[in-house]
Amino acid sequence: MEKGTDGMIDLHLAVLGQFTDAIDFILHTREAQTGGVQVGGLSQALDYTWEHLKISGAAIAIACALAVPAGLALGHAGKGELLAISVSNIGRAVPSLALIAFFVAYIGVGFTNITFALVLLAIPPILTNTYVGVRQVDPEVIDSGRGMGLTPFQVVRRIELPLAVATIFGGIRTSAVNVVATATIAPLAGVLTLGDYILSANVYGDDGRLAGAMLVALLALAVEFTFAGIQRLFTPRGLKIAA
Amino acid sequence: MLAAQIAPVLAEVQIHERSGTSCIAQNKLCPGWIVDNFDRYTHPLIEHIVLVVTSVTIGFAIAFVLALVAHRRRWLVGPIVALTGVLYTLPSLALFFLLLPITGRGTMTALVALTAYTLQIIFRNIVTGLDNVPADAKDAGRGVGLTERQLLWRVEIPLALPDIIAGVRIASTTTVGLATLAVFAGAGGLGSEIIAGSNITFKTGVVAAGGLAVLLALVLDVFLLTVQRVLSPWRRARTA
Numbered sequence: 356m357e358k359g360t361d362g363m364i365d366l367h368l369a370v371l372g373q374f375t376d377a378i379d380f381i382l383h384t385r386e387a388q389t390g391g392v393q394v395g396g397l398s399q400a401l402d403y404t405w406e407h408l409k410i411s412g413a414a415i416a417i418a419c420a421l422a423v424p425a426g427l428a429l430g431h432a433g434k435g436e437l438l439a440i441s442v443s444n445i446g447r448a449v450p451s452l453a454l455i456a457f458f459v460a461y462i463g464v465g466f467t468n469i470t471f472a473l474v475l476l477a478i479p480p481i482l483t484n485t486y487v488g489v490r491q492v493d494p495e496v497i498d499s500g501r502g503m504g505l506t507p508f509q510v511v512r513r514i515e516l517p518l519a520v521a522t523i524f525g526g527i528r529t530s531a532v533n534v535v536a537t538a539t540i541a542p543l544a545g546v547l548t549l550g551d552y553i554l555s556a557n558v559y560g561d562d563g564r565l566a567g568a569m570l571v572a573l574l575a576l577a578v579e580f581t582f583a584g585i586q587r588l589f590t591p592r593g594l595k596i597a598a
Numbered sequence: 599m600l601a602a603q604i605a606p607v608l609a610e611v612q613i614h615e616r617s618g619t620s621c622i623a624q625n626k627l628c629p630g631w632i633v634d635n636f637d638r639y640t641h642p643l644i645e646h647i648v649l650v651v652t653s654v655t656i657g658f659a660i661a662f663v664l665a666l667v668a669h670r671r672r673w674l675v676g677p678i679v680a681l682t683g684v685l686y687t688l689p690s691l692a693l694f695f696l697l698l699p700i701t702g703r704g705t706m707t708a709l710v711a712l713t714a715y716t717l718q719i720i721f722r723n724i725v726t727g728l729d730n731v732p733a734d735a736k737d738a739g740r741g742v743g744l745t746e747r748q749l750l751w752r753v754e755i756p757l758a759l760p761d762i763i764a765g766v767r768i769a770s771t772t773t774v775g776l777a778t779l780a781v782f783a784g785a786g787g788l789g790s791e792i793i794a795g796s797n798i799t800f801k802t803g804v805v806a807a808g809g810l811a812v813l814l815a816l817v818l819d820v821f822l823l824t825v826q827r828v829l830s831p832w833r834r835a836r837t838a
Contacts, residue, residue: 447772575692
C-alpha cells in the first residue's frame, strides 16, 4: 500500500468504488460470472430477502411457541433453574456453523431441516429470558393475586406474563438477530437466502458478495431495531420509569 | 448430487486413511478415524485459539479503557452501548466481507470483526461491576486516605472483578463459536474442517471439528473461572 497522500486518496476512491458497484449489483441485473444466466437486480435481491425472512420468521415463531410456555411453566413452578439457565450457556458454546453442518450431515438439506436447526439455535435465549423474567416478579404481587382468588393459570396469565413480557422480548430479540445472522449460511444447505450472494461469489462476483454482505447487515439491523421497538412497546409503563 | 459433492473429500480422506476404510466410505461417524487423523486438526485448532485469544484480549483492552472513561463521564455509557450494540448486531459473515475492501482477505479481517463482537459484552459487564461496588467499601477507602486513582485500582476494580470476568467468559465462549466462520474470511480455524471444502456432509469431520470447538469453549471458560478464583480469594472464603 502506498504511503503518500495520493495513494491514500486512491485507496479511498477504490474502496468507495467497490461499494457503489455493489449497490449497482442490487439495482441492475448482469450476466453471472459463470456465464449464461442473469444475476443481481432488485427482484432477485427481494426474492432472497423474502426467503431469508421466511426461514428466520418460521424458526423464531416455532421457537417462541415451544420456549415461552416451557419457560412460563418452569418459572411459575420455580423448578428446573439449572436447565433453564444452563441451556443458554450450552447453546452459546455450540458454534452455529457446526449446528447447521451437523444437521446437513445427519438429517439432510432443505428448508424444513434448516428451520429445525435454527429453532434449536433460537430456543435457549427465549427459554432463559422467560424463566428469569417470571422469577423476577415480586413474590408479594403473586401472593396478593392469590389472595384475590386467582387460579394458578390466572396468576401466570394476568400477573407473571405481563410483568415478564419485556424480558421475554429481550430474549426473542437476541434469538431473532442470531437466527437472521445464521440464516446467512443456509445456502450451504440448499436454502437460497441472501447468504447465497456471499457464499457463491464464483457466480455473483465480488460485487455480488459485497452486495450480499450489505443486505444481510441491513436486514440484521432492521430486525434488531424492530424488536427493540416492540420490546419498548410491551414494557409496562411502571417498569419503564424504574429502568 | 450430494454423492457427487462428497466424492472429492472422500477421495482425500481415503489417502489419509489408516484404519476403518469402509466406515469412512459409507460416511458414518468413525471415532477411530478421528483418533488416527488427529494431526489434521492441530493446525486449525491452533489458528482457532490464536484468533479467539487475540480478539478477546484486544477487545478487553478497548472495552476496559472505554469503561474507565465512561465510569467518570456517565453520559458516555448510553452512546457506547448503542454503538457497540450495532457492531454486535452485524452478522459476522456480512462484516467479514464489508471489511474485505478495507482490510483485505485473511486473519486481519477476521480479527477486526471478532474483536468488534467482544466489546459490547465486556464493556457492559465492567460498567455493571463498577456500579455494583458497595458505597461503604468506597467510603472506607476514602477514609483511609486513598486518592481517586488508588480507589479505582485497589478497591473498585478488585471488587468488580467477578462481574468483569463473567463478561470475558461470555465473550470468549461466543468468540469460539463465531471464529468457526473465520474460514470464510480466509483466516482458517476449525471452521475449515467443518465445511471441508464447502462440503458439510462429511459426518465424522463435522463432529470432530465441531466437538473440538465446543471443547475449546469449555476449556477457556474453566480457565477464566480459575483466574477469577485466584484473583478474588475473598469470595471463596465467603462461600466456604
